[in-house]
Amino acid sequence: MSSALLPKPQRRDLLASRLRKHIRVAFLFSVGCAAEYKFGVAEPRKRAYAQFYKTYDVMKEYEAMRKAGGFKSAPPN
Known part of the structure; x- marks a missing residue:
């Protein structure tokens, strides 16, 4: 009577069947x-880098750093 109530446990290929499921889930994740x-x-x-470099002026930045004393080889004017 009790054997009719409980299903038999899976004894073979339990790891393989669980791995198939978990590999699919891991792949989708x-x-x-x-x-x-x-x-x-x-x-x-x-997009942010492209927008920044559309309006970026290298020479203007260089002159600002030179005037601030950022370079030792180029004296400020």
Whole structure:
């Protein structure tokens, strides 16, 4: 009577069946994390750098650092 109430435990391939499930879950989780990083961090960072360098003037920055005394070989004017 008690054997009809409880199912028999799986004795063979228990590890293999659990690993199949967990590998799928881990793969989906890692793909999700990679996509989240790409679209949440990397792409906004690329856009921010591109926007910064659109208006960045190297010579203006150099002159400001030179006047502030940032270079020892180029005396300030």
